[in-house]
Amino acid sequence: EPEVTQTPSHQVTQMGQEVILRCVPISNHLYFYWYRQILGQKVEFLVSFYNNEISEKSEIFDDQFSVERPDGSNFTLKIRSTKLEDSAMYFCASSERRRGEQYFGPGTRLTVT
Amino acid sequence: SQKIEQNSEALNIQEGKTATLTCNYTNYSPAYLQWYRQDPGRGPVFLLLIRENEKEKRKERLKVTFDTTLKQSLFHITASQPADSATYLCALDPGDYGQNFVFGPGTRLSVLP
Numbered sequence: 001e002p003e004v005t006q007t008p009s010h011q012v013t014q015m016g017q018e019v020i021l022r023c024v025p026i027s028n029h030l031y032f033y034w035y036r037q038i039l040g041q042k043v044e045f046l047v048s049f050y051n052n053e054i055s056e057k058s059e060i061f062d063d064q065f066s067v068e069r070p071d072g073s074n075f076t077l078k079i080r081s082t083k084l085e086d087s088a089m090y091f092c093a094s095s096e097r098r099r100g101e102q103y104f105g106p107g108t109r110l111t112v113t
Numbered sequence: 114s115q116k117i118e119q120n121s122e123a124l125n126i127q128e129g130k131t132a133t134l135t136c137n138y139t140n141y142s143p144a145y146l147q148w149y150r151q152d153p154g155r156g157p158v159f160l161l162l163i164r165e166n167e168k169e170k171r172k173e174r175l176k177v178t179f180d181t182t183l184k185q186s187l188f189h190i191t192a193s194q195p196a197d198s199a200t201y202l203c204a205l206d207p208g209d210y211g212q213n214f215v216f217g218p219g220t221r222l223s224v225l226p
Contacts, residue, residue, distance in 0.1 A: 004156075033214070035216075041218075042202075042216050042217065042218045042219060043151075043157060043202065043216040044216070045213045045214050045215060045216070048213075048214070056213050056214075057213075058213050089154075091156045091157070093156075099144065099145050099206055099208060100162070101147065101159035101162055102147075102157075102159060102214075103159065104156030104157050104158070105156055106155060106156055107154075107155070107156050
């Protein structure tokens, strides 16, 4: 069964450094998403992406964040200058239709020290 | 302000009984409502989607209802099993461009043998 994959599974970085989190969505899906979940808290929407552009973004997704689909398979989330409060699990998801079930990856645990 | 609540943080039930989880929302008019399951350290897994013009949806032992007047969705697991123990998340999809997908805080269900 096709699945969303994410790398790395765990990333440790120092405050102020740039990180890139990578995702490979399910191949025939057209809509891509990033979410984050701070430990013990709820899943929070960051951004959705379709047709090579951002379709929606939340207040969390400020200028420090960017997304890209550099080729036909990868979907990346970049955080330019990490802060301690960026420490969280980051989930990538994809869906076939705009308003349909989303398939989530296993997540990348980001730890900012 | 907009708010999503799920009945309780944690719910314990005996194996074989029906678990009923509640999702209430205010100041939203979701076009779709989805339910996901999340196990510790993992990404959410899609379970069911219900549209605003549908009253009820079923899938095997799962049933979801959606009452847009009460602004409430109920999620039922019949003949519950210890393997059903997980956190269950409701998610609201406004259906309009420019509005974000929002998860509730989740209810942690424990099915006791």
